[in-house]
Amino acid sequence: MILLVHMLFGAALGSAIPNPFLGGILAFLGHYFLDLFPHIEYSIDNIRSKKWQKAFPDILKVCLDFSLAIVMIFLFSKNQPIIYLGSLIAIIPDGLTIITSIFPKFLKRHNIVHTEKIHYLTKQKKFPLSVRILSQVLTGMLSIALLRYFNYFE
Ligand SMILES: [Zn+2]
Numbered sequence: 001m002i003l004l005v006h007m008l009f010g011a012a013l014g015s016a017i018p019n020p021f022l023g024g025i026l027a028f029l030g031h032y033f034l035d036l037f038p039h040i041e042y043s044i045d046n047i048r049s050k051k052w053q054k055a056f057p058d059i060l061k062v063c064l065d066f067s068l069a070i071v072m073i074f075l076f077s078k079n080q081p082i083i084y085l086g087s088l089i090a091i092i093p094d095g096l097t098i099i100t101s102i103f104p105k106f107l108k109r110h111n112i113v114h115t116e117k118i119h120y121l122t123k124q125k126k127f128p129l130s131v132r133i134l135s136q137v138l139t140g141m142l143s144i145a146l147l148r149y150f151n152y153f154e
Contacts, residue, residue: 014086
């Protein structure tokens with residue numbers, strides 16, 4: 001899934017679970033849980049293939065995605081550090097995969113599990129585009145609802 005959805009979900013877990021250690025572990029594992037659902041992703045092929053001159057639009061997409069998540073968390077939460085921590089921990093698996101694509105020997109096994117096994121339903125391409133978009137929209141909306149609930153109605 002895109003960073004925005006992962007970060008909103010991580011932020012929701014960060015606000016729902018008062019224990020930072022447990023919240024951090026769940027935010028990390030929550031990434032893999034969300035990736036189980038069929039979804040679309042934007043291409044970061046140029047970053048993967050180290051075509052740095054062509055990679056600019058890819059890097060821009062990642063930065064916009066990340067910034068939008070930070071703005072939304074700022075708007076929808078009480079802005080405690082633990083909420084931002086949850087959102088950052090939630091994107092560590094994608095960070096590890098990017099490092100593996102630049103340095104192929106680094107965490108190779110993690111990369112196979114993350115991008116092949118966990119993304120199985122997405123890779124199969126059996127699900128129509130609408131389903132793969134809807135899965136992210138619904139997860140994003142649910143995360144915002146949880147974020148608001150745990151920040152304003154406790
Ligand atoms: Zn992922």
